[in-house]
Amino acid sequence: METQTATATQTRSSGENARDRFIRKTRELFAKETDLDKRWNGLRPVLAELLSDPDMIEASKKWPDCVPANGRAENLLFYEDPDYGFAINGLTKGQARQGVAARIHDHAHIYTLYGVIDGHEKVVRYDRLDDRSKPQYAQIKEAENVLCGPGDIDLVKPYEIHTELTVGERTVAVIIRSQKGGDFNQGRYNPETNEYYESLGPRQTPCDMMAK
Numbered sequence: 491m492e493t494q495t496a497t498a499t500q501t502r503s504s505g506e507n508a509r510d511r512f513i514r515k516t517r518e519l520f521a522k523e524t525d526l527d528k529r530w531n532g533l534r535p536v537l538a539e540l541l542s543d544p545d546m547i548e549a550s551k552k553w554p555d556c557v558p559a560n561g562r563a564e565n566l567l568f569y570e571d572p573d574y575g576f577a578i579n580g581l582t583k584g585q586a587r588q589g590v591a592a593r594i595h596d597h598a599h600i601y602t603l604y605g606v607i608d609g610h611e612k613v614v615r616y617d618r619l620d621d622r623s624k625p626q627y628a629q630i631k632e633a634e635n636v637l638c639g640p641g642d643i644d645l646v647k648p649y650e651i652h653t654e655l656t657v658g659e660r661t662v663a664v665i666i667r668s669q670k671g672g673d674f675n676q677g678r679y680n681p682e683t684n685e686y687y688e689s690l691g692p693r694q695t696p697c698d699m700m701a702k
């Protein structure tokens with residue numbers, strides 16, 4: 491208890507909110523850890539702290555619903571780091587997204603840390619079975635299907651195939667990417683037809699992360 495009280499007092503006196511603290515700690519980690527796997531695994535506890543912050547949880551309830559349009563998903567863009575290039579996104583799935591199947595995809599060359607802050611959803615992972623020799627063809631198989639809730643964090647490494655499925659409630663995620671999405675193609679997979687294609691990632695809508 492004493493430690494928590496001391497931390498809260500310190501935060502108030504320094505004026506550093508949850509967002510700014512996350513950015514500072516992420517920049518410190520990126521400055522000292524250049525091995526990408528170690529860097530992104532090392533970011534887990536930093537994101538966990540952000541996901542458990544009461545002010546952050548409160549703010550996330552006010553983020554607008556993301557709306558897919560013209561074949562593209564939407565992400566809220568909270569921050570893009572000028573030096574390290576990482577980006578902080580929000581992804582809200584409201585009423586309109588319930589029961590709508592999300593596309594199975596990868597994130598191309600980037601690393602992503604996906605953290606649920608509110609609600610529950612299923613994270614489904616796939617293995618790729620073919621040898622990647624045929625264009626527009628990919629054979630994939632479900633490898634993991636996990637129900638995630640507040641505080642759960644999934645590390646998505648380059649080209650890992652996955653999707654998130656709603657389970658009938660609003661879900662909100664905080665997503666940290668090694669590079670802002672939307673400017674490069676990501677892989678798309680159809681396990682029924684074995685079709686593979688690429689298209690641009692989510693459009694980025696600037697938004698205030700600490701929305702009051």
Ligand SMILES: [Fe+2]
Binds near residue numbers: 595596597652653
């Ligand atoms: Fe994804």
